Amino acid sequence: MLDQTPNTSETSLSIKGLQLSFGAVQVLKDVNMEIRQGEFIVLLGGSGSGKSTILNCIAGLLDVSDGQIFINGRNVTWDEPKDRGIGMVFQSYALYPQMSVRGNLAFGLKNARLPRNEIAKRIDRAAGILQIEDYLDRKPAALSGGQRQRVAIGRALVRDVDLFLFDEPLSNLDAKLRAELRVEIKRLHETLDNTMVYVTHDQIEAMTLADRIALLREGVIQQFASPDEIYRKPVNLYVAGFIGSPSMNFISGEISGGQFRFNGRATSLDGYDGTPRDGAAILGVRPEHTDFRIDGPESGIAATVELQEHMGAESVIYLRLDGQRFALRTPDDTHYPDGTSLNLSFDIARASLFDPQSELRL
Amino acid sequence: MADIAFDGPRGSKPRHRLSGRNIMIYGTLIVVALYYLIPLYVMVMTSLKGLPEIRVGNIFSPPVEATFEPWVKAWSQACTGLNCEGLQRGFWNSVRITVPSVFLSILIASINGYALANWRFRGAEFFFAILMIGAFIPYQVMIYPMVILLRELGLYGSLTGLVLVHTVFGMPILTLLFRNYFATLPEELFKAARVDGTGFWGIYFRIMLPLSLPIFVVAVILQVTGIWNDFLFGVVYTKPEYYPMTVQLNNIxxxxxxxxEYNVNMAATILTGLVPLLIYFVSGRLFVRGIAAGAVKG
Known part of the structure; x- marks a missing residue:
């Protein structure tokens, strides 16, 4: 994928060998991305992973140290933000407090010296899509958080561009509103069919919104794939541990004879999606891919209940397995007293094996 | 008392007006206020008395026969060693010095502060460090070099020269003030404006300025009082016909x-101090309003 040459009609955004250093600190190390027209891309990572930095480079708000950025086939590496054909939405909304909502929407268009009736037309259209007609003449201070973020999206919308950049747009909202706006952004994407690049640290947002997720760590893309693939076939231990809550359980052991052996126990690797080789390995099993029975064969994988969290629709049981914590997610809402022994079985088809040295998936 | 549940403290806690704490607080405040107000009181009273009445003593007693003669005299007739035009000439000189100095210094310093806070250009840190060093060097050290500089520029002794001096000496502290204020404005606002196609000046005038009323008021207060009350630069860098009000007052x-003429002197002193006082009264209220207007959470 990295070797693909940008196809001007198809590729919306292309990043080649992007590097950025602040003094001696290298923030981005050789980032490469090819993003197709109409794709919804989420840049996911913890703080300091460089996800917002990439977005700022795309927007032209940061000068890159090396590499190139193409938008719609045009090299924009040295272009001013306004000339790149982008719209951007910020975490803190960044509305101009002294201007009305209408003024906020019109500001960029006036700067671009668009005719008055064109400006009015675009504002009407954006306000209609985002349902903000009722408060076009209010000041941002008189709006709620959700309304402000709508206006901020509107400000990107009126620019009538192909590429939208979102910098953690929902992080300042409360949980309920966040879920609402998430759905709305998804709907917006389906309506407009623009390319969107969306930065977040929230994996739920990433999983639900993205066509493809780029998971970053310390300025390096760990995996750039569909949410499904990242969830099911994480390329390395970091990705495996990052996605999912509670996170994936890891068990050290070794592979031999088609079985994964640890602490005198064994589980068959039949149906594993990959190419396991004999030797030391780490087995990663998601809490939701673990089944259990109260009674079972003596030789089974037995673990004792330590703590149980009931969440209504499901519950998470924290167990102790060979001195390590093991989480398990189940729709079963039975309350198991602490110390109960459960017999575990893993869904190997959806598990992952990793090389302990390289931390890569086998 | 029938209901046992209502025994003991209930509802809001009673407050005692005459508690030891209140007596302490208000007592101290009153004493301090008096300490500052008594000299002013004496000045006003003295300025309203005729000379014979002053000679009697009793500086605290109000005038038996109030007269505004000393005020008129201080303004238009009081003599210095050179002329007998009173303070008015000094007043207009001070206005002609203060207005452009305040305007220029604030304009330049706010642009400096904006550039330093928002546009991290190469050498910004170095430039800022140099400015800060300027803030810590006593003015006296720079007086003579400044004289030479003005002489070479052909501005020595002129109002323009003095305005330049005030502008330059106000720069370090004002730049620091503005830089720190602009740094508190959300960075994303600045980024959004750039995406919206605004440049260096557009962002300054249309985004930053409207959000910065409070800090501009602070800067105006600082500069007006500082420049109006300046004596040293006024006497060093100008000639008698351009002496500011403070120098004129001193000479009277x-x-x-x-x-x-104690009454004339008192009236002249109050007149000289009136402008900064006025600025405090007027802009104090503006200042509060400015803060309220600036408190828009982005």
Whole structure:
């Protein structure tokens, strides 16, 4: 994928060998991305992973140290933000407090010296899509958080561009509103069919919104794939541990004879999606891919209940397995007293094996 | 008392007006206020008395026969060693010095602060460090080099020269003030404006300025009082016909010919102090309003 040459009609955004250093600190190390027209891309990572930095480079708000950025086939590496054909939405909304909502929407268009009736037309259209007609003449201070973020999206919308950049747009909202706006952004994407690049640290947002997720760590893309693939076939231990809550359980052991052996126990690797080789390995099993029975064969994988969290629709049981914590997610809402022994079985088809040295998936 | 549940403290806690704490607080405040107000009171009273009444003593007693004669005299007739035009000439000189100095210094310093806070250009840190060093060097050290500089520029002794001096000396502290204020404005606002196609000046005038009323008021207060009350630069860098009000006041009060007209001196002093006082009264309220207007959470 990295070797693909940008196809001007198809590729919306292309990043080649992007590097950025602040003094001696290298923030981005050789980032490469090819993003197709109409794709919804989420840049996911913890703080300091460089996800917002990439977005700022795309927007032209940061000068890159090396590499190139193409938008719609045009090299924009040295272009001013306004000339790149982008719209951007910020975490803190960044509305101009002294201007009305209408003024906020019109500001960029006036700067671009668009005719008055064109400006009015675009504002009407954006306000209609985002349902903000009722408060076009209010000041941002008189709006709620959700309304402000709508206006901020509107400000990107009126620019009538192909590429939208979102910098953690929902992080300042409360949980309920966040879920609402998430759905709305998804709907917006389906309506407009623009390319969107969306930065977040929230994996739920990433999983639900993205066509493809780029998971970053310390300025390096760990995996750039569909949410499904990242969830099911994480390329390395970091990705495996990052996605999912509670996170994936890891068990050290070794592979031999088609079985994964640890602490005198064994589980068959039949149906594993990959190419396991004999030797030391780490087995990663998601809490939701673990089944259990109260009674079972003596030789089974037995673990004792330590703590149980009931969440209504499901519950998470924290167990102790060979001195390590093991989480398990189940729709079963039975309350198991602490110390109960459960017999575990893993869904190997959806598990992952990793090389302990390289931390890569086998 | 029938209901046992209502025994003991209930509802809001009673407050005692005459508690030891309140007596302490208000007592201290009153004493301090009096300490500052008594000299002013004496000045006003003295300025309203005729000379014979002043000679009686009783500086605290109000005038028996109030007269505004000393005020008129201080403004238009009081003599310095050179002329007998009163303070008015000094007043207009001070206006002609203060207005452009305040305007220029704030304009330049706010642009400096904006550039330093928002546009991290190469050498910004170095430039800022140099400015800060300027803030810590005593003015006296720079007086003579400044004289030479103004002489070479052909501005020595002119109002323009003095305006330049005030602008330059106000720069370090004002730049620091503005830089720190602009740094508190959300960075994303600045980024959003750039995406919206605004440049260096557009962002300054249309985004930053409207959000910065409070800090501009602070800067105006600082500069107006500082420049109006300046004596040293006024006397060093100008010639007598351009002396600011403070220098004029000094010359009136220190004139040794004839009798000491305490009432005229008092009136002249109050007149000189009136402008900064006015600024505090007017902009104090603006300041509060400015903060309220600036408190828009982005």
């Amino acid at each position: 009060v220190n004139t040794t010919t004839g009798v000491r």
